[in-house]
Amino acid sequence: MSLRYLFLLLFLGTESLSGQTDLEKYNIQWTTQSKNAAESMPLGGKDIGLNVWVEDNDILFYMAQSGSFDENNTLLKQGRIRLRLSPNPLKDNFSQLLRLKTGDILIRGGKKGQETEIKLWVDVYSSVINIHVNGVQKIESEVFYESWRFEDLFPKGRENNMNSWKWAPPTTVVTKADRFEVAPSFFYFYHHNLPTTAFDTVVEQQQLIAYKDSLVNPLKERISGGVLALRNLTFKDTGFGKYQNTAFKYWRFDSKSARSNRFQISLFNAQDSLAGWKSTVTQRVQNPTTKLAQSKTLTWWADFWNRSHIKINYEKDESDLGFRIGRNYQLFRYMLACNAYGEYPTKFNGGLFTYDPVFVDSSYTFTPDFRNWGGGTFTAQNQRLVYWPMLRSGDLDMMPAQFEFYNRLLTNAELRTKIYWGHRGASFTEQLENFGLPNPAEYGWKRPANFDAGIEYNAWLEYQWDNVLEFCYMILKYHGYQRQDILQYIPLIESSLTFFDEHYQYLANRRGRKALDEKGKLIIYPGTAAETYKMAYNPNSTLAGLRRVASELSQLPETLLSTERKEFWKKFLDRLPEISFREINGTALIAPAIVWERMNNTESPQLYPVFPWDMFGVGRDSLTIAKNTYLLDPDVQKFRSHVGWRQHNIFAARLGLIDEAKDLLSKKLEDSGRRFPAFWGPGFDWVPDHNWGGSGMIGLQEMLMQEVGDEVYVLPTWPKEWNVDFKLHGMDNNILEGAWKENEFIRLEMKNRTKKIIK
Structure with missing residues (x-):
């Protein structure tokens, strides 16, 4: 199609006809149970990530929260929950459904007329995990809290890649045991950092000991963990078990037999006294979840999905490559939203959704805390790819965590420059x-x-x-x-x-x-x-x-x-x-x-x-x-790939190379090969590889929309055989919505102001 200019009128006060919240076909549903944690679904909100799966008729999930760093600077999981029902309905007519529009997971089972539904969701305003059990018949629930950090652990060799020591620990590394308390109304689990942490060792190594008190130290007195409210639960016993390669201790709590039950877990981490931490974490679960809290979370997810979307060949199904790419774009954007308001940025090497490393590399027989390239170490070349796509998707409220990461460290970076070289910056x-x-x-x-x-x-x-x-x-x-x-x-x-x-x-x-x-x-x-x-x-x-x-x-x-x-x-x-x-x-x-x-x-x-x-x-x-x-530099061609942080798909999109961009995007956002389609990796990093997903998002956005000065190029690198419905954001509050079907535009709108469009 030859270039032509189109001046669009302002569209105000009405929603487009694009049906951007129609995401039903992108929901992930499984009708068989999972073999292990690698076959888990992501769930989350605010700053919490859960890996949810059903194995041997038990519902399990790992819990993670942004900012939960221990003294070795490992980003700790906050344990594992196991829910066991009796009589167990999950033996019959099982299904597990991730609903994107509402940000929750529904697990169903039971013979006809005896069905039970378990709903899991995270309150995006309070960092509270909610479990609702509703059945036709009365059911008893057993809730197990499981921890592998019930005793001191001594990571060695490659296992120290999960912390700041990597391949060169200066001394024997110890992961100190967590603490656990069963109180009348609450069960507390938490990790309280030792007085001396990785910060102290690194400051001394880098000849900054005289300035130690002037440096920002996020590890000092940090407490991470949570509380299980015992409103409907009674403590029963403790015991030991083993999941995959990792021994654990459990605390078991029973509920009374009922058709309906509600359980709540609150996670919280901060640099605080133990008393202060307990006060904050318990306040969140003092009262049962209200309909208002549920309604506010549903509204948040609805607003999130209304911001933007990209749907490719939506009229088809998952047997179509274009459909899968559009679905996986939405799935990964959902994963990013699970840490929308974390104290720390979403990590490139797994975000909040890592699981037992043996399922990534069979030789990595480590605990579920493991991820390659560290927990408190942030690699800038990789982190950037996680956050660039949030501009086009309109998720600007999710970006300050990355900005604040650098801003809170500005004093340290300036002091470092002054001490070493005697100048500013x-x-x-x-x-x-x-x-x-x-x-x-x-x-x-x-x-x-x-x-x-x-x-x-x-x-x-x-x-x-x-x-x-x-x-x-x-x-x-x-x-x-x-x-x-x-x-x-x-x-x-x-x-x-x-x-x-x-x-x-x-x-x-x-x-x-x-x-x-x-x-x-x-x-x-x-x-x-680079x-x-x-x-x-x-x-x-x-x-x-x-x-x-x-x-x-x-x-x-x-x-x-x-x-x-x-x-x-x-x-x-x-x-x-x-x-x-x-x-x-x-x-x-x-x-x-x-x-x-x-x-x-x-790199290129x-x-x-x-x-x-x-x-x-x-x-x-x-x-x-x-x-x-791009085409003739021998290094660029030699390094050309879709894997991990490689961004050749973005270059191709920016340069109008349609065939190249489509080929690389198809490999980048194709199904991951794991049960959850957007758990890519490990690439050069870990699973799920968030800079893999982020670079895929950026490339897809650029194929649809590019801005040069006062001009907006629409579908500059788009394979015309793919139908697409999209809503994306641009500079100066511009919102571009369009639909391309059967080789022509059936709708194209620019909201908020007139802008020159080139299509």
Whole structure:
């Protein structure tokens, strides 16, 4: 179809006819029980994630909550619940149904006329897990709380990949036992961190002990756990068992025989006294769940689904590839919503939905707490892919957890810079602990005596501090989409840019007499283009990020940034080198950098000016050179893949390469091969692989909608044989809705303002 301009009228006050809340066909229903925890369904809300499955007629679920870090910086599960009914209805006519629209799971069973339904849901306003048992006949319920941390554990070898120690623990690692209390009305289970934690060890390792009291420490006195309300339950006994490879202790509680029963569990973690923690966690379950609480949660999910959607070939069924891609997009977006309001961001390496690691790798006979690449360690290259798609999906309320992660660590990052190098600016490393310092294993325990104390002694991560720029740009986009207030984040953005300005002048002065090159430009050396092109001179991924963030910063309204500061950043832009190019077989391509010493990984940062930095692509004069880079750069083609954090599907979408984008998307968002279709991975990380799902979401969104200045490109990279119904968000409060069917638009609407559309 040739390009033509279409000016759309404003549509106000009415919902579209797209039926965006019609998600029934995307619900997941199983009519056979699961073999093990790997065949679980995700359930959650606010900051809680549950893996729910039925095995041998018992209902089980793991419990996880954002921010539940122990002294080793493992992100702990909060135990496992087992519900056993008698007489057990699940032996007959079994079904387990995840209902997306209402955010709950229904488990049903029983002979005709004797049916029982068990409903599980999480209150999105109070972090309370609710279990409702309703039957035709009276049923007794046994509730088991099961814990593998009933005694001290001693993780060794690869098992320490779940914490901050990884392959280099400085001493014997101990996971201290949890504590358990049966009280008249409540059963408490919690982990109370020891006085000395990973924070203390890392601060000493990185020569910051004199500044320890000035650093943010999220592990000190942290208590994580929860309470089971005993309103309808009586404590019976304790005992021991084994699930897969892991021994556990259980606490069993019985209910009276009844047609209806309600059970509640509240999870909570905080840096608090034990008395304060108990007071907070019990307040949430003091009273039975009200209809109002249920109604508010249902309203939250309805509003969530009304924000946006992408439905492909919805008139078909799961035998169709396009249908499965659309369904899996919605399933993964649902998984992200389960940690909508967590204290900490959704982790790239499993989120809140990891399970027994033996089902990922049979040699990993570890506890259910295990995940690869750490629990309190946040890898920026991976985390970014989890949060970028929330802009287009309109889920801006879910993004502050990621922004606050950096903002609360700003003081630590600035202090680190001042101590090591004596200048200003925040230095955030790639493998970043939740207290703002490099991961100790990546920092290196066996370092040369004269090695710069501010640099990680690591071939992959040295000099890599530009990834914070993506989150700075994300914050600026967050403002641009719906005019969200970002005043509290301006110091973070300015400090992140200041680091590059001052640090690379500092390094130049150490090498010679001049801080700038002969053209008056900064010299970004030593730099790194992602983890791949190392010891690079003016890496383009870094330059593109600096240019984009500084440019956007200089255009903010004066309510956010003064004229004086905006002028400063305009001058900083003038000090930045231009993007560099290279020739291969006579064709100009975007270069990774001017030169580099070696390659360490398999990323394609020469295309980062395409995504995330919005400098090359559809609707821009630069499209041809970017396409040539994608198609002709031998490294890009060698590394081209859909697996894990690889983002070639996004590049292809941004460059209008329809066949490439469709092929990579089809592999990226195809069924995972596990019982739950969106439990992808492990890829390079773990299961479920959230940066796999996030990169898939981004690529699909970009195939449908791209913005260049005041223009919106609709279906710029869309395979026309796929029918699609979509609602996506753009800059300046624009909401684009459309339906493409049988090779033509049957509806296209732009809400909130007139915008130039190119289709």
